[in-house]
Structures are given as C-alpha cells and as structure tokens.
Amino acid sequence: MHSNRITFVGGGNMAGALLARLAKLDRYDLRVADPDTAQREQLAKLPGVDTFIDNQEAVDGADCIVFAVKPQIMRAVCTNLTETVGDLQPLLVSIAAGIECDHISRWLNGYRRIVRVMPNTPALLGRGATGLYGDRDVTEDDIALATAVFSAVGLAA
Numbered sequence: 001m002h003s004n005r006i007t008f009v010g011g012g013n014m015a016g017a018l019l020a021r022l023a024k025l026d027r028y029d030l031r032v033a034d035p036d037t038a039q040r041e042q043l044a045k046l047p048g049v050d051t052f053i054d055n056q057e058a059v060d061g062a063d064c065i066v067f068a069v070k071p072q073i074m075r076a077v078c079t080n081l082t083e084t085v086g087d088l089q090p091l092l093v094s095i096a097a098g099i100e101c102d103h104i105s106r107w108l109n110g111y112r113r114i115v116r117v118m119p120n121t122p123a124l125l126g127r128g129a130t131g132l133y134g135d136r137d138v139t140e141d142d143i144a145l146a147t148a149v150f151s152a153v154g155l156a157a
C-alpha cells in the first residue's frame with residue numbers, strides 16, 4: 001500500500017525532475033516547499049503540485065517527506081521540523097549527498113524511519129539509477145514507496 005501525500009522540502013533540480021514525472025502519474029498528493037519564488041512558480045505549473053514557501057506548512061499531513069535540499073542546510077531544515085516529525089511520524093527520504101541516517105536521526109531526536117537514497121545525475125533526465133538504504137524503523141511498504149518514487153526517474157533498488 002502506498003502513502004499518498006508526499007512533500008518535497010527543497011524544489012531545485014532533483015526535486016523538479018522527480019515532481020515533473022510523479023505529477024504525470026496522478027497517483028500522489030504532491031507538495032513542495034522552496035524559498036525561491038521563481039522556482040515555486042515553475043513547479044506550480046505541474047498538474048496537482050501545491051507549492052509552499054514555508055516548510056512547516058508544506059509538511060502538514062505528509063505521509064512522506066523528501067529532503068531535497070543541499071547537504072549543508074540539512075541540519076537546519078531537520079532541526080526546524082523535529083517537533084512536526086515527532087507528531088506526524090512520516091516516512092523520511094533524504095537525497096542529500098554525504099548526509100548519513102545517523103546525522104538525520106540525531107537532528108530529529110532519534111527518529112529512525114528514514115530512507116537514504118542516492119540518485120545519480122542522469123536521474124535529472126529520467127534516466128538515472130538510484131540506490132536506497134532503509135534505517136532501523138523503515139517498513140517494507142516504506143521501501144516500496146521510496147522505490148516507486150525514484151523509479152519515476154530511472155532504475156531504483
């Protein structure tokens with residue numbers, strides 16, 4: 001069973017590539033938060049994608065949060081969402097290069113329902129290969145959802 005609401009925190013190159021393809025599937029309730037107005041306006045053109053300036057507002061009710069920001073701001077982004085993640089207990093997916101599940105967990109009060117994924121650059125063109133790693137509290141359904149999301153931009157396993 002797939003969760004429905006997926007929120008991307010960060011709407012840059014990789015999130016944009018994923019959202020463009022996921023939107024075509026008409027299968028998920030897609031949201032994205034990004035501070036850049038032009039970026040939000042571009043993403044808002046995708047069918048069924050809601051855009052937000054505020055991360056807290058964007059993740060409200062999310063079944064899955066995809067962290068698609070630069071690695072150096074992951075700590076600040078996670079720390080700001082610690083309470084919300086504790087309340088919601090969503091699946092977390094991180095694509096931030098070099099950021100381990102242990103880091104994310106530490107910034108989120110020990111939360112461990114995290115899938116770390118590493119797409120490669122051809123994913124931007126829908127022809128990527130993505131490796132996935134599930135942390136301690138991740139279920140088979142969580143892996144299935146994360147795999148389905150990244151299958152939108154190529155091979156995922």
Ligand SMILES: NC(=O)c1ccc[n+]([C@@H]2O[C@H](COP(=O)([O-])OP(=O)(O)OC[C@H]3O[C@@H](n4cnc5c(N)ncnc54)[C@H](OP(=O)(O)O)[C@@H]3O)[C@@H](O)[C@H]2O)c1
Pocket residue numbers: 009010011012013014015033034035036039055068069070071073077095096097118119120121122124
């Ligand atoms: N691109 C790839 O091929 C690739 C491959 C594997 C993994 N990754 C990983 O994917 C992540 C994103 O990469 P990318 O290439 O998509 O980067 P990107 O194009 O710079 O996208 C990141 C976006 O996050 C926004 N942002 C900045 N601060 C934010 C905040 N506090 N809350 C929400 N959004 C915020 C940025 O806005 P501003 O520009 O206004 O700051 C930008 O639009 C990185 O961690 C990278 O390691 C990328």
